Amino acid sequence: MLEKRKPIAVAEAVQRVMEFAFQEKIEIVSLQQAHGRFLAEDVAADQDVPAFDRSPYDGYAIRSVDSQEACSVNPVTFKVVGEIGAGFVFEREVSYREAVRIMTGAPIPKGCDAVVMLELTHTFEEDNQPYMSIKRSYETGTNISYKGEDVQKGAILIEKGQYINPGVVALLATFGYDQVPVFRKPIVGVIATGSELLEPSDALQPGKIRNSNAYMIMAQIERAGATVQYFGKFSDDLNLCIQAVEKALEEVDILITTGGVSVGDYDYLPAIYEAIDAQVLFNKVAMRPGSVTTVAARNGQLLFGLSGNPSACYVGFELFTRPIIRTAFGNKQPHLRREQAVLNADFKKPNPFTRFVRANASYENGQLVAVPSGFDKSSAVSSLAEANAFIVLPGGSRGYEKGMQVVVLLLEDLQGSEWPWGNIEKSYKS
Numbered sequence: 001m002l003e004k005r006k007p008i009a010v011a012e013a014v015q016r017v018m019e020f021a022f023q024e025k026i027e028i029v030s031l032q033q034a035h036g037r038f039l040a041e042d043v044a045a046d047q048d049v050p051a052f053d054r055s056p057y058d059g060y061a062i063r064s065v066d067s068q069e070a071c072s073v074n075p076v077t078f079k080v081v082g083e084i085g086a087g088f089v090f091e092r093e094v095s096y097r098e099a100v101r102i103m104t105g106a107p108i109p110k111g112c113d114a115v116v117m118l119e120l121t122h123t124f125e126e127d128n129q130p131y132m133s134i135k136r137s138y139e140t141g142t143n144i145s146y147k148g149e150d151v152q153k154g155a156i157l158i159e160k161g162q163y164i165n166p167g168v169v170a171l172l173a174t175f176g177y178d179q180v181p182v183f184r185k186p187i188v189g190v191i192a193t194g195s196e197l198l199e200p201s202d203a204l205q206p207g208k209i210r211n212s213n214a215y216m217i218m219a220q221i222e223r224a225g226a227t228v229q230y231f232g233k234f235s236d237d238l239n240l241c242i243q244a245v246e247k248a249l250e251e252v253d254i255l256i257t258t259g260g261v262s263v264g265d266y267d268y269l270p271a272i273y274e275a276i277d278a279q280v281l282f283n284k285v286a287m288r289p290g291s292v293t294t295v296a297a298r299n300g301q302l303l304f305g306l307s308g309n310p311s312a313c314y315v316g317f318e319l320f321t322r323p324i325i326r327t328a329f330g331n332k333q334p335h336l337r338r339e340q341a342v343l344n345a346d347f348k349k350p351n352p353f354t355r356f357v358r359a360n361a362s363y364e365n366g367q368l369v370a371v372p373s374g375f376d377k378s379s380a381v382s383s384l385a386e387a388n389a390f391i392v393l394p395g396g397s398r399g400y401e402k403g404m405q406v407v408v409l410l411l412e413d414l415q416g417s418e419w420p421w422g423n424i425e426k427s428y429k430s
């Protein structure tokens with residue numbers, strides 16, 4: 001007798017997976033390799049930035065007190081006693097009506113407390129001695145970038161778990177992080193199952209299709225921040241697949257398979273879980289697409305049995321695999337970012353289960369709007385390319401109309417959500 005699968009709610013399924021959160025592990029990478037990783041320690045400032053008072057302009061450093069009498073009818077002349085470029089220090093103290101030619105970024109010479117922009121000076125020479133004159137007075141502090149004005153020593157600059165973007169890289173470099181502690185990326189294995197599968201380089205044959213899921217999942221794994229290990233595609237042969245899964249489990253932290261999780265004669269994943277003694281956490285979720293998504297665990301290691309249908313496979317990864325990967329990075333918001341959006345097209349399909357419609361979300365006049373990205377079947381591949389969001393449509397409605405408020409989950413967003421699954425209600429036309 002065919003076992004009847006009992007669907008569980010999406011939130012419950014996600015919760016069961018999240019109980020397997022990763023223990024964070026740290027590794028050290030070079031600064032050039034740090035972009036796109038997650039920081040494993042707080043970074044505190046061990047110095048002021050800038051570390052010395054410096055000039056924000058090319059011009060002349062002066063003592064402001066010497067400029068007090070300057071005005072348009074009474075220019076004041078300074079003797080130029082030296083020149084200083086960025087990277088050098090002017091050693092001697094500057095005295096009465098002396099000026100130092102200074103470049104942007106150079107330290108302010110001792111005695112000086114203002115900088116005059118080059119454009120506001122008149123320069124000339126007498127007896128080989130350079131001079132400059134100005135026609136206005138300057139207050140103390142004019143055009144000085146003060147020590148510590150950007151960052152003060154001791155401040156926590158970046159917290160552990162922060163995504164390392166180009167700006168974080170700049171800070172790490174500023175504070176001398178040649179080597180950066182980051183969270184280790186989990187290794188996620190991928191196996192495609194199905195006797196119908198050809199590789200992308202193969203010519204089509206009758207009844208066969210190209211294996212798009214494996215490549216799609218590998219890209220999703222990388223987008224989530226983990227490392228991919230691809231084991232290839234396997235035809236529907238139970239023993240071959242058991243061996244492939246067992247071998248793969250020795251080399252990865254998480255294993256994803258695609259295909260073979262439903263109730264067909266060649267859907268071998270249920271038998272594989274049994275053969276390797278993996279405990280099935282769930283094998284039916286009250287959602288579309290991806291209702292067959294199955295997750296099993298063996299010795300603390302998760303096996304994601306994603307659907308063979310491309311859209312179902314894609315959704316299953318983003319809802320269940322992505323957040324568990326993110327737990328490896330000290331991330332407090334491991335789930336897809338949840339936002340409110342206006343539905344920008346009718347979606348008339350009745351909905352027994354919560355539906356995750358592949359969609360394109362964008363801003364129109366400051367309002368997030370979402371529109372389904374195309375052919376909406378579990379088997380669809382075309383609607384995935386434009387999708388940067390899922391529109392979440394709770395089950396039990398007779399369809400949704402343009403203009404309704406809906407929840408969307410953003411796929412390309414780095415910030416994420418803490419727990420996006422509470423309080424997703426049916427929307428009504430306002």
Ligand SMILES: Nc1nc2c(c(=O)[nH]1)N[C@H]1C(S)=C(S)[C@@H](COP(=O)(O)OP(=O)(O)OC[C@H]3O[C@@H](n4cnc5c(N)ncnc54)[C@H](O)[C@@H]3O)O[C@H]1N2
Nearest residue numbers: 192194211212213214259260261262267292307308309312
């Ligand atoms: N009697 C029932 N039949 C089906 C049920 C059900 O509940 N009762 N569930 C349906 C749902 S929902 C889905 S989703 C699919 C899930 O199928 P499987 O996960 O078992 O996947 P396969 O049967 O292996 O393949 C399904 C479909 O996807 C194509 N496929 C497979 N692998 C790939 C790949 N790597 N790249 C691209 N496309 C792939 C495959 O050729 C099939 O067309 O089951 C329904 N049936």
Ligand code: MOO
Nearest residue numbers: 290291292312378
């Ligand atoms: O698992 Mo299926 O995707 O609901 O069509």
Ligand SMILES: [Mg+2]
Nearest residue numbers: 260262264267
């Ligand atoms: Mg099947």
